[in-house]
Amino acid sequence: MTPLLRVRELKVGFGRKADANPVVKGVSFDLEAGQTLAIVGESGSGKSVTALSINRLVDFGGGKIVGGSMAFARPDGSVLDIASADESALTGIRGREIGMIFQEPMTSLNPVHTVGAQIEEAFRLNRGLGGAAAQAAAREALERVRIPDAAERLRYYPHQLSGGMRQRVMIAMALAGNPRLLIADEPTTALDVTVQAQIMALLAELKAELDMAMIFITHDMGLVAGIADQIMVMQQGEVVERGPTDAVLDSPQHAYTKHLLEAVPHFRGGAAVRTDRPAEGVRKPVVAVDGLTVRFPIGGGFLARKSGAIHAVEGVTFDLIAGETLAIVGESGSGKSTTARAILGLVAATRGAIQTAPGRSGRPVQMVFQDPFASLNPRLTVESLMAEPAIAAGQRVDARLRERMVFLLERVGLSAEALERYPHQFSGGQRQRLCIARALMLNPDVVVLDEAVSALDVSVQARVLDLLIDLQSEFGLAYLFISHDMAVVERIAHRVAVMYAGEVVEIGAASAVLSQPHHAYTRRLIAAVPEMERRRQRYDVDTTPVPSLIKPKGFEPQPAAWIEVGADHRARVEE
Amino acid sequence: MPYLARRLLTFPLILIGVSLLVFFSIRMIPGDAITAMLGTESGLLTPVQRQALAEYFGIDQPVLVQYGRWLSGVMQGDLGLSVTHGRPVLTIILERFPLTLELALLSMVIALGIGVPAGVLAATQSERPSDVTVRIIAMLGQSTPGFVVGLVIIYVLSVYFGFVPTMGSFVPIWVDPLANLAQLIFPAITLGFAFAASVTRISRASMLDVLSDDYVRTARAKGVPKLSVVWHHALPNALIPVVTLSGVEFGYLLGGAVIVEQIFALPGLGRLTLEAIGQRDYALVQGCVLFIAFNFLIVNLLVDLAYAALDPRIRLGAR
């Protein structure tokens, strides 16, 4: 039997000299009908380019197939070599036989057309439906991807839907043509973990229902475990390992696969928490947050009145103990970053107290931001960047200061030469190391790490986490570690606070919170985290909406009630 | 729509600022209505005669008193009386406005009609010969002074075709549409030439950006044919900068195209204003500037509304 897709020695390059320096350097694989192939790799591995080559969308990004073949079995039994097919043949195949969904649901839908119009177009093009039939089909498609009030939502524009909803619309659209192959390019990476679980569940369900083959691109081994039949691991444009899921996960052959499986944090349900917690006796809070509330007025400005407020953070209370890591976990919109920014004074607290113990320097609290590309001014040299905190503190840029820069740079794994260079000359991981070194310039007591490793590739993530743990003990730092990633939190946190819709719903020792979650949201959150051990597992499709943070003018929430779950573990009482 | 209301609220503020600026600066220019009317002969006037004329022209009072009087008139919709035309300022402006408006609209139609397709073509053929050709023509168009285009058009028309557009007075479209078109099409081409060039350049740039957006890739992934990708999916998203540019240009054109009006002898707002300055017809200058500024604000508002029409994120508010 011929496979659905047989790729041989695929080579793809970009630009004028596409042949000379291909990004994909000879990839081969077979995909049987109804099977799922996961392509795993980090950025630069060529996995996305491979995916975009299969329906030749790579052509529109300046890419060019420079070698190899892609034999695709058509429903009528003929075989088409996609690598050499012309554009009109490809237009006929796209959508109809090969569907695709992308990483960024926020930008992948056309903002000026309604969701309904976009799905209807897919039905019109690929099924020949028109008018009312297309509309009915679009409604059905939305229902099939579990969008409530489908008829109503057809009239919505993309921006009126949440990220998860949009990704469902994308799926509905991709499936409109009943394709026999679905390419999913990191479809959940940009989504919150609970939403990710829903999308994964949906994909698994639909795949089974439609007997469709799937190519699933991801960087997350944990996610792969749940869905793939076959795994192909890519590194720098080449396939380093390929085989059935269980074989690859349980007995990886290639060093890189092993590295991905071992070095990268995987969530283990509280079993991997740190055990180096400082002695119980000296639990002195360096930052005490009491009843922190941050609200952003809506409207307002020149000649305008305020109509209400976004209650971004509502009555948050916690202590950060010297030398400890407190992780704040939550999904987007939970208020975790706003909390961090309020502690740094970047946003004004509407009410509540933030007390900082006097520290080793004038500014005992420093911060490292999520995006190492955005948090370093691209127009300044590393030396200027590193000098800034000292200049702000009134120090002079002299040999002693430069000595400290070199010391810190070397401590975070960079060389002294770095001082002369500009941020764009560094990789993402190196830049984050720079940010960390800069945060340490003034010898702080507390470092707030706002999603500090989230933007990094998984293997880099692991190394930065290790560095952070080393620095913590060396410099006696307390970390306020903001993250959405349970696996990372499990690695670094001594204590965990879970935030949901602007409020802390559960807080306590990391081991307790992660292994015995009490609050319903915490449990839902933990259940959604993919685990290596949960292979081909069905996730539940759960569509609980997040409560709106927008409150009318003058709104005040009920005071919270707490329940003590354990010694250092308490949760909010649910209504 | 509170946003609209808020925008409208800033209008009087800006207009009062504009009126103050024009009211006092026009009076700072040497010469007054008397020298403008009599030229060097005004030197023959006796003081009594001069006073009589100053009274006649309404420039005998202190400037602040004049402004107060004028402003209170404006509040009641009275822009004053033009001393050179002997008629209400608003009447004169409203007589001249249809020409200016039509000329601006016609130029914009030409500019958009040529510029958008040319820009889209260039973007889809990026870096190919057709793109390079379009870009070079556009740059030449942008760099040719309007008066050169106008003078050449008139010269060619009169020498080779024995024809010039009706000059001096305006043939309104409701009187004779054909003659109206014959009169305005050439000035409109003169204005539309550079305008079309700008539109081409901006449509091309914007289209290039949009064509690399994710949703265009999505459209292709679902098998949308090339033409539909460009016109249905990409173009509506690429129009915002085009609207911005057209709005600014249109706003300027509504203020009158002085040079083109001069060359083609069209009685438009631009020349009216220029001549009013030349004749030191203060009330008329003030009226014109206020009217032009008001138009500009309205056009800006329309541009914002056009954004909303084009982009549902603006229309319905981003989440």
Added chain:
Amino acid sequence: MNKKISRTALAGMAAALLASASLALPAQAANLRLAWAQDATGLDPHAQTAFSSLRLLELIYEPLVRHDSALDVVPAVAESWEFSDDGQTLTFKIDPNAKFSDGAQVTSEDVKASFERLLDEATGAAARSNFLSIASIDAPDPATVVFNLSQPDAPLLVAMASINAAVVPAKAVTEGTVATTALGSGPFVLDSWEPNSREQLSVNAHWAGGDIAYDGITISVLPDETAILASLRAGQTDFALINDPLVATLVPNEPNLQLNAVPGLAYNVLQLNPSRAPMDKLQVRQAISCAVDRQDVLDTALVGEGKVTGPLTMPAYASDPSTLFCYEQDIEKAKALMAEAGVDGFSVKVIAATGEPPVASAEAQVLQSQLAEIGIKLEIELMELNVYVDRWLAGDFDMAVAQNGGRADPYPMYNRYFTKAGNLVKVSNFTDDEIDSLLQQGRVETDIAKRKEIFAQFEARLTELAPWVWLSTSNTYTAQLKTLSGFEPSATGTLFSLTKVTLGQ
């Protein structure tokens, strides 16, 4: 071949457009289509002084007398006139056929009211200064009007030939509608006026001057003179006023067009300011006069259109320029005069108005280049007309390039500048006993031959003292389709002879 076809096609298209355009104007066959670049600035015949206003008002109003094309005084509203022997009474007989366009008879009361309005300071008529010798006006009967003068005033009659002395209905004076409603006894009636756009005139059926061969005049204001030329060339304008000699010289190249050029009375002049050093020195002023090559200025800046002139531009009084002081460029003499004055080159600013006259900037540039030869450095300041007028009237300049209006008589032309009591002495900043007395003599002398002698002396002395450097007259131009006939250009620039024009086909 291909080119030819497309050109024919385009021509066809243009013809179609043209046809549709001409449809827009109703019954234009009997209309004279006139174009000019500058429009009238107002309708009050007594108060308006701009050339453009006068050209329009001359078609609507009539004074008592007017100039013919030879600048002789001929009847208009008045059929005859007579000075008393002592020269202190001037009596007019009014043409019995003279009627205003509303059909009302022109009477002596109308004349009296008109002049009283002109003399009333509240009217703000600048021309009043020419009529100050009028002590009182009598209207003994409807057809007779008598002006009683406080002193003999020979040039008065010439002054009365100006449209500023137009006869308006007495009713309009009392009702105060002169400035707003044009109601005169001239050949045409103003039907509509859109300032700076167009005027529509129709023939005044009551006009006493005879029949006019067409029904009316449509005047279009085309601010750019190249557009006027294009419009003439395309046959869309019958008749046009042209100011810019650069444009005028193109007219004869067009097979269907005719240029009418006549030297005007106005004169181009470089005004020096003798109140400012070193122009206070006679030798310096004379040096400047000697250093200027007037023919060169004329040939370059005016492309040869016009002629070199002394102060007097009216043929009856003008001297042969070659007899005047230093009218041939003489650099050596100029340098010698400079040395004599002890001045070794200097810098001055010369003011000029933008586009008024069109050649002002060019004249300034040629003068700049010529005066550089004797070490005088001119810095040109071009400014908007009204700004210029403001500076000019205040006498606030070192030098000024000007085009000053001329009269058919020397006295009203120069008394304002060079008599001690002249209103514009602060502009000339120059008085001279002999000049003053010559002007006064010329004013009261009624004998033509004697007057010519007096003014020849005046002209010689003035050029020798060189407060100003007179350069040239400009031509007054009109351009017309060759199918038009009967127009006689006049040095005053009046378009009155349009009344004799036939349109032809």
Added chain:
Amino acid sequence: MRILKAIVAHPTGRIGAAIIAIYLLLAVCGYFGFTPHDPLQQFRVDRLKPPSSSYLMGTDLFGRDTASRLMAGIGQSFIIAFASVGLATLLGTIIGLLAGWWGGLLDGVFMRSMDMLLAFPAILLALLIIAIVGPGTATSVVAIAAVYTPIFARVVRGPVLTLKRRDFVDAARTFGSSQGYILSRHMLLNLVAPLTVQVTLALAWALLTEAGLSFLGLGTQPPAPSLGLMMSEARNLMQQAPWLLAFPGLTIMLGILGFNLFGDALRDILDPRSQGRSS
């Protein structure tokens, strides 16, 4: 240096840079008098001569050498264009920066004043300034600058609003950096790219505006040559001496073309997206 290299490598930017370089060279030659003839000298016997070996681009009404005047005129026009755009950039940047950074009432007042200037008809604004102060090079500069200042204020304010939300600005605030430090090092430095592009495009427009002002008799004062003035002097000689219009016209067009090509290339090079692509 890096940018210069990138422009030389840019297919069309190279042409633009070459044009500008040639113009600058011509302008410098014009300024220091290395011209075929004195641009002001009137060879009045050789009036309105067509191009020949002695007068490469013919002569004008006064017998002045067009080629020499063009060389001097490029300098004059460029000085006006650079100075006016420079002034507009300076003022516009300060206003846009402060309005965007402080926001609130100041923003409202600043930007509404800019709206006021924008709403004021541009040519009229120039006209009023010139009529009040009198024409001349400095006045032209001020007048053109007044027209472009609000545009620059808007161009700057947009990026400032984005920049002030950027992480590196927040980072600077967590260090307690002063406002002056943040404005100069974090804001201004990052505004250089959008401003450079806008400046080159505005230069082209300023050249056109100068030509327009001269057409209306309000620009450079004779006999000093500027490209616009030369064209406006030539317009009534279009038939007798077409070279008088053609050469300055082509010079302006080519110059503007140069600025446009250069500006577009700069935009390509400085565009953060293209930067992302190349790194």
